[in-house]
Amino acid sequence: MYPTKTITPKGILDAVVTPPGSKSITNRALILAALANGRTTLTGALESEDTQVMFEGLMQLGLPLDWNTEQCRIDVHGQGGRFPNKRTDIYVGNSGTTARFLTAMLAFADGDYQIHGKPRMHQRPIGDLVEALNTLGGSVAYEAEEGFPPLVIKSGGRKSAGVVTISGSISSQFLTALLLASPLAARESDVKINVSGELVSKPYIEMTLRMMRSFGVSVETDNTFRSFRIAPGTAYQSPGVYRIEPDASAASYFLAAAAVCGGTVTLQGLSKKSLQGDVAFAECLEQMNCEVAWGENSISVCRLPERPLRGIAVDMNSISDTAQTLAVVALFAEGATEIRNIEHVRFKETDRIADLATELRRFGAVVEEQRDGLRITPPETLTSATVQTYDDHRMAMSFAIAGLRLPGVVICDPDCTKKTFPDFFEMLDRL
Numbered sequence: 521m522y523p524t525k526t527i528t529p530k531g532i533l534d535a536v537v538t539p540p541g542s543k544s545i546t547n548r549a550l551i552l553a554a555l556a557n558g559r560t561t562l563t564g565a566l567e568s569e570d571t572q573v574m575f576e577g578l579m580q581l582g583l584p585l586d587w588n589t590e591q592c593r594i595d596v597h598g599q600g601g602r603f604p605n606k607r608t609d610i611y612v613g614n615s616g617t618t619a620r621f622l623t624a625m626l627a628f629a630d631g632d633y634q635i636h637g638k639p640r641m642h643q644r645p646i647g648d649l650v651e652a653l654n655t656l657g658g659s660v661a662y663e664a665e666e667g668f669p670p671l672v673i674k675s676g677g678r679k680s681a682g683v684v685t686i687s688g689s690i691s692s693q694f695l696t697a698l699l700l701a702s703p704l705a706a707r708e709s710d711v712k713i714n715v716s717g718e719l720v721s722k723p724y725i726e727m728t729l730r731m732m733r734s735f736g737v738s739v740e741t742d743n744t745f746r747s748f749r750i751a752p753g754t755a756y757q758s759p760g761v762y763r764i765e766p767d768a769s770a771a772s773y774f775l776a777a778a779a780v781c782g783g784t785v786t787l788q789g790l791s792k793k794s795l796q797g798d799v800a801f802a803e804c805l806e807q808m809n810c811e812v813a814w815g816e817n818s819i820s821v822c823r824l825p826e827r828p829l830r831g832i833a834v835d836m837n838s839i840s841d842t843a844q845t846l847a848v849v850a851l852f853a854e855g856a857t858e859i860r861n862i863e864h865v866r867f868k869e870t871d872r873i874a875d876l877a878t879e880l881r882r883f884g885a886v887v888e889e890q891r892d893g894l895r896i897t898p899p900e901t902l903t904s905a906t907v908q909t910y911d912d913h914r915m916a917m918s919f920a921i922a923g924l925r926l927p928g929v930v931i932c933d934p935d936c937t938k939k940t941f942p943d944f945f946e947m948l949d950r951l
Contacts, residue, residue, distance in 0.1 A: 873890075
């Protein structure tokens with residue numbers, strides 16, 4: 521039996537919040553620092569289950585790392601893509617970034633490795649990435665069901681092709697993993713990566729390219745992100761110190777709190793210049809009748825209590841990690857809200873379309889589940905509910921926002937937030 525958390529309603533908010541470090545940036549920075557030559561100090565690093573399994577995976581490979589959790593600092597002594605331990609079995613939990621990034625990196629390493637995780641991780645597709653890695657000379661095989669972890673990675677892959685095509689429709693993490701590892705595959709000749717299908721979550725690719733440049737590797741690409749070229753002989757170099765900004769996906773819950781409760785919430789450490797596309801979630805709230813103020817190093821969302829929220833229709837493909845947050849805000853809006861073009865979230869920690877629809881209905885909403893999204897019509901009177909979270913951190917955090925206004929909302933398995941935001945409920949209580 522899982523523990524539960526009953527959410528305490530709040531009044532009108534007036535809060536300033538600094539979210540923890542970005543999970544997406546922390547795990548990318550760990551890979552880049554591991555592949556660079558020399559020592560890199562990562563500041564503002566997120567301590568969570570996802571980043572912990574990445575850190576421990578790199579430790580198992582024999583790299584010297586030190587994590588000062590009190591100061592949110594990680595020191596990584598990179599060895600240019602060489603790993604002292606040539607044989608190890610790495611557990612990745614349910615961290616998609618860890619599974620995909622490590623698989624790509626180790627596909628071009630000298631050693632024999634295994635990648636495995638939680639049962640749900642073994643249901644999350646990885647076939648497109650494996651096929652692309654093997655085309656580029658890796659030697660990655662499936663230990664059980666084809667197309668899914670666990671994986672076996674062997675040294676001494678076959679001769680590579682210089683051009684590879686990868687699907688962009690399931691997860692942008694496949695392309696990101698390939699890009700991060702591409703300098704290892706381009707040691708003797710250039711590597712060209714073409715993208716087939718619709719590329720989901722494009723801002724994460726822009727984040728990856730900007731971070732690679734910070735570590736000394738520039739990738740040639742067109743404006744549409746349909747093709748990429750990595751020149752031969754490129755190698756990562758340590759920038760010395762790399763700052764990790766606060767997590768924009770985590771920030772969405774606090775901005776949503778302002779929309780749901782009324783009042784103002786200001787986020788520190790994020791702005792329109794952020795690496796993370798999820799800051800655009802604030803623009804969705806603006807469409808729903810909130811006021812948004814962008815500062816040099818802050819984002820504020822304000823809703824006057826007498827100013828009602830209104831339903832919107834929105835394409836959330838590029839900011840799909842915030843779709844659950846918006847769906848909960850939609851419960852308190854006047855009129856229907858339609859969220860579309862997020863079919864790829866069915867392959868996340870849970871089926872985030874089907875399970876989101878189930879939980880929204882517990883509150884009395886009429887929900888039309890579509891192949892790539894949802895149409896949510898709130899009831900005249902919301903019903904309190906006990907929310908199942910499906911071992912999905914974003915289900916727990918999103919629905920907790922409903923409890924800030926509606927008494928009696930109970931979140932099952934609140935500890936699942938440890939995946940990316942261990943202190944979430946403590947910060948929520950302090951609002």
